[in-house]
Amino acid sequence: MTELRDAEQDAGRFRLRVWVVGALVLLAFALIAWRLYVLQVVRYEDLAEQAESNRTAVVPIVPMRGQILDRNGVVLATNYSAYTLEITPSRAIDVDATIEALSAIVDIQPRDKRRFKRLMDESRRFDSLPVRTRLTDEEVARFAAQRWRFPGVEVKARLFRSYPLGEAGSHVIGYIGRINQREKERIEDSDDAANYRGTDYIGKLGVEQSYEAQLHGQTGFELLETSAGGYAVRRLENHPATPGDTVILSIDIKLQKLIEDLYGERRGALVAIDPRNGEVLALVSKPTFDPNLFVDGIDQENWQQLNESINKPLLNRALRGTYPPGSTYKPFMALAALQLGKRDPKLVINDPGFYNFGGRTFRSHEGGLGGVDMTRAIQFSSNTYFYSLAVDMGVNAIHDFMAPLGFGQRTGIDLGGEVRGILPSTEWKRNAYKRADMKKWFPGETVSLGIGQGYNSFTMLQLAVAESVLANDGTRYRPHVAKAVKDQITGTVRPLEEPPGENLHFKEKNLAIVRNALAAVNEAGTGRRVFAGAPYTSAGKTGTAQAMSLGQNVKYNAKLLEEHQRDHSLFAAFAPLEHPRIAVALIVENAGFGAAAAAPIVRRVFDYWLAGQYPSEEDIAAVARGQASVPLGTPRRADEVALPAAQ
Missing domain, CATH: 3.40.710.10 (DD-peptidase/beta-lactamase superfamily)
Incomplete structure (x- = not known):
């Protein structure tokens, strides 16, 4: 009799275990089904977008800055294209060692290093910063052959500002300079933040500053398919940038000079x-x-000469001298x-x-x-x-x-x-x-x-x-x-209302x-x-x-x-x-x-x-x-x- 009762108890315990295990299995399958539902239905659009972004990249296209002309059509500010060698500090293994190694391939002067150090102090580590500008075709080719040695370093084609008449009218025309941290924060808080994606330079003085909105233009973008390594494979979409307007001044630059x-x-x-x-x-x-000194980022020597001169050449005496x-x-x-x-x-x-x-x-x-x-x-x-x-x-x-x-x-x-x-x-x-x-x-x-x-x-x-x-x-x-602005696309000249x-x-x-x-x-x-x-x-x-x-x-x-x-x-x-x-x-x-x-x-x-x-x-x-x-x-x-x- 004792042995029979033990067998029945064992069978009961076994059946209980089976039910528990079965319930756990069912719960597990239910959780899997629920997770699949969440991923496939609830979060489908979000995950599909993430998956797409893993294989695509949106690259902003910086617009060409508008020209500045005098009343007779003389060009006072314009642009030219050139190659620049840039380092992203967060991606470089050792910035100083990288620059020294690059110096063996591309001519990098002490003033270039000083300017790069100042830019690093003023910018975030994931910003791409120029260490050399205006590279020759030969220098570009030498770097391209050894690019694999330098993570975080790349050659970019940039538009550079040029002031053909040098010092003539500099206080009126002004100059552009690299966007500093305070300006970045102000732009990010503005309604125009999207239009400045990819923009590194902004008007700092004179007409360049006062008519920044007209001169800057509208930023475009490219949608690129990328490889697992992050390199562009092909272009999926292209929305070109709209160049900035030309600002026509009332100034007669010949009289000014x-x-x-x-x-x-x-x-x-x-x-x-x-x-x-x-x-x-x-x-x-x-x-x-000379506003051209500021285009690449002014070096310390020239900045000291301008800023510490007893004659105060940076002071606009016509507006600020009393x-x-x-x-x-x-x-x-x-x-x-x-x-x-x-x-x-x-x-x-x-x-x-x-x-x-x-x-x-x-x-x-x-x-x-x-x-x-x-x-x-x-x-x-x-x-x-x-x-x-x-x-x-x-x-x-x-x-x-x-x-x-x-x-x-x-x-x-x-x-x-x-x-x-x-x-x-x-x-x-x-x-x-x-x-x-x-x-x-x-x-x-x-x-x-x-x-x-x-x-x-x-x-x-x-x-x-x-x-x-x-x-x-x-x-x-x-x-x-300023007298008028000229649309770079249509050529229409619109007088500025006074x-x-x-x-x-x-x-x-x-x-x-x-x-x-x-x-x-x-x-x-x-x-x-x-x-x-x-x-x-x-x-x-x-x-x-x-x-x-x-x-x-x-x-x-x-x-x-x-x-x-x-x-x-x-x-x-x-x-x-x-x-x-x-x-x-x-x-x-x-x-x-x-x-x-x-x-x-x-x-x-x-x-x-x-x-x-x-x-x-x-x-x-x-x-x-x-x-x-x-x-x-x-x-x-x-x-x-x-x-x-x-x-």
């Missing part, structure tokens, strides 16, 4: 505007720089007095050569000018007349009149980096200083404002805009350097008084020698502005001062008088009297623009040395003078 030559080695800025529409004809900042306007401010003070009813133009003020106010003596012409009315005060630049006028008007009235003319305001020019300058007022001073005793405006501080000194500090662009308002019957236009001019509602009789006084400056005043024999009528005002304060009753003597401490030379003018087509404002830093250094440059600008005359080489050299008034030698026809290409 002429002005830069007339400055020579001197520092300064000049802005020439068409007062009828706000087109900038020339925007000069001296010294200049200076006291000196006597070029006086015509606007006169217009303010007329508009506000502060002074009759026929009122005669005695100019004894000084002006006393609050126990302090302010200097004027040595020996004085005697009795002067408004016209003579402008014509012969009487300081005493305008000292007293500033006191009569007060700082706030001066501020409120000058602001609409553009002084101390951003003009809205289509270039980045413009500064406001300083147009003083009592409110400005309260906000500008922290100490309570410095916040108060003192009456004596108003005196120097009348002659463009004191706290006044403006850009040459602001002065040129104000001068164009005088020339254009009181209507102010927004200055702009806001309408703003009428400042000056009385015509008041404008006429100031304009006639400015004409008298060039006919028989401080500009008479420079404009003698000109084939057109012009109006202008010389200016000499202090670069530093000498203190009360200290007589100015340029020979006793360091070069950077000497007075600035300024001139603001427009021509022809009857129907002005050009307005100019310029400064030659630390060059002294305005009629001696600045006015001769304006005379050559007007000769070029209005008479089609290009100065002789002898004359250009004399002006650059500050040793010319009327043109020397025989002028050439402007249309017969060729532009030199960059070296």
Whole structure:
């Protein structure tokens, strides 16, 4: 009986095990079936896409960057194709050893290594970085034969930016440079991130930066079938890139280059505007720089020379340099007095050569000018007349009149980096200083404002805009350097829309008084020698502005001062008088009297623009040395003078 019960128990246990095992097997098959369902049905599209991506690759096609042309079609920025040797640090076994081994095949200079190291510091390790650019066909062939030795290294065909005229107009044109980490983050957060896939360079300054959207174009892509090793086997799809638009500027590059030559080695800025529409004809900042240095990534030596130079060649003085306007401010003070009813133009003020106010003596012409009315005060630049006028008007009235003319305001020019300058007022001073005793405006501080000194500090662009308002019957236009964009595919030229001019509602009789006084400056005043024999009528005002304060009753003597401490030379003018087509404002830093250094440059600008005359080489050299008034030698026809290409 005992043995029978044991057999039945064993059989029961066996059947239980069979059921358990069977249930586990069924569960396993159920799980497999469920997994197959998930893979084949639920995740089919996702997995199919992954499988496809394992055998295909989407490669962005970087668009060709648009050209930049001047108003006459001269090419200022273009592109060329060249081979570049690039390393992806994350894929290279040892970057330094790789570069040394590559040096035996391809010529890699120390400056190339320094540039590559700087790019590595600024980029991510999986970015492809150039170690040598502009490879010859022979160098490409040598590397291709030994490519298997260098994982993470490849030769790529790249488009490179070129600036054919070198330094000419560099501050206007700008340059492109490699996208840094901050710019990458900004692009990735923008709506245009997809359009910059594969793009390594972006506009950094000038038109290249301001018109990046038009110049960049639309990125295309290729869908490639790849092997297990990641090499392209065949092209499956091709969507070509759309090249960027050509940007056409209002700048006349021949005039721009002429002005830069007339400055020579001197520092300064000049802005020439068409007062009828706000087109900038020339925007000069001296010294200049060569934008081609930045195309491949500037090396440390050149960067130090540019960045540490006492002359600051990278500073756009026309937009960012602020200076006291000196006597070029006086015509606007006169217009303010007329508009506000502060002074009759026929009122005669005695100019004894000084002006006393609050126990302090302010200097004027040595020996004085005697009795002067408004016209003579402008014509012969009487300081005493305008000292007293500033006191009569007060700082706030001066501020409120000058602001609409553009002084101390951003003009809205289509270039980045413009500064406001300083147009003083009592409110400005309260906000500008922290100490309570410095916040108060003192009456004596108003005196120097009348002659463009004191706290006044403006850009040459602001002065040129104000001068164009005088020339254009009181209507102010927004200055702009770009005229139109040209579609590279259709060839269609589309003018860029500009806001309408703003009428400042000056009385015509008041404008006429100031304009006639400015004409008298060039006919028989401080500009008479420079404009003698000109084939057109012009109006202008010389200016000499202090670069530093000498203190009360200290007589100015340029020979006793360091070069950077000497007075600035300024001139603001427009021509022809009857129907002005050009307005100019310029400064030659630390060059002294305005009629001696600045006015001769304006005379050559007007000769070029209005008479089609290009100065002789002898004359250009004399002006650059500050040793010319009327043109020397025989002028050439402007249309017969060729532009030199960059070296």
